[in-house]
Amino acid sequence: MALLEIENLHTYYGYVHALKGINLTVEEGEIVTLIGANGAGKTTTLRTISGLIRPREGRIVFDGQEIQGMPAHKIVQMGICHAPEGRQIFSTLTVMENLNMGAYTLGGDKETIEENRRRVFDLFPRLEERKNQLGGTLSGGEQQMLTIGRALMSRPRLLMLDEPSLGLAPLLVKTIFEIIKEINQRGVTILLVEQNARAALKIAHRGYVLETGRVVLSGPAQELLQDERVRKAYLGER
Template sequence: MAKLEVKQIHTFYGNIEALKGVSLSVEDGEIVTLIGSNGAGKSTTLNSICGILTPRKGEIYLEKERIDRLPAHNIVTRGISQSPEGRKIFSRLTVMENLEMGAYIRKDSAADIRKDIDHVFNLFPRLREREWQIAGTLSGGEQQMLAIGRALMSKPRILLLDEPSMGLAPLLVDAIFEIIQTINKQGMTILLVEQNAMVALSIAHRGYVMQAGEVVLHDSAKNLLENEMVRRLYLGEE
């Protein structure tokens, strides 16, 4: 079985069915991306996996353990952490306090937690420079770095990234995606939701295309980049 397996989940907002039988898998060490237009169900899929939303039907497994009926905080302890859409940092806390909040579930020593904070600072040197700065005063790019760093502080087995390039200048987008590749090469399995399909597919191993709450296409990232429908609808080609 895959490291993460989503089987035919149906997730609702009230009476509105947002996900209509979504299935996907993520293997150990992969970057898998979900692409699609706004409202396709990409963020709802991530929120269903991490327990913010509970599917009415279907099953979700993390390394053979069923997790779709667990509360969100228990899913974090199992090894899934999300950097959410819009970052959602603790704006009135410092950079350091945000990182410490990311480690709130951990039972290991302060020295181990400090070691992982140093790892985040090595990935994101700007955060080290702003260690005691109030997070709400950071730039958009720095806040995105902090959101990813905070997610890493729980020591996840799978990292969920929701729109990490949103609102960022092109140079910062390149920097963020280079770091995502670095994290993956260090052994992190990643499920990535990203509006910028070209950038997402350029770093992913596989991809799923979502439309109106359903997966309509699944292939290697290389093949999706060459797919006529993907190129027309998501890469801006005529």
């Protein structure tokens, strides 16, 4: 059984029909990427899974349990963590406080929190150097590290990353993707939304291509990288 199974998911923003029957699965241990243009429904898919929006129709099954319609804070407790796009850190909280917020669901379990913080600092030594700084004073790359690190603090089974490369310099993009791969190798299943399709497909096991709220193509990442339509539409080749 897959870790995450989505069946016929329909989501609306008011009258706008944003997701028109999405089906997708994520197996334990995989990196699965959702690629597609702006407005294709990638972020909406993540927001629906994490409970920020209620779907109108369809099922989301995580680890054998239906979670559609559950409030977001309960879904986090089940082991899904969503790192939102645009480096949405808490700007007037320190780096340390941001990380503690990531561990909110662990309550007062100081030992586990400390252990998780150690792992995050292992991945991002930069965050340890800046732990007493306010989040808003970090550079763009550091804020992205904090967004990912914060999401890892609850030790999720499924980490959903929304556009982690957005607005970062090419060298940093490379670093971030290497770190995502490493997080996966340490046992975290990853659902990755990206506009940078090439970079995402290179580290992913499988991919789904979204267009205007529908899955138009899916398969192993290597095949998608070779696919003519994907190359033309998303990899900038002619």
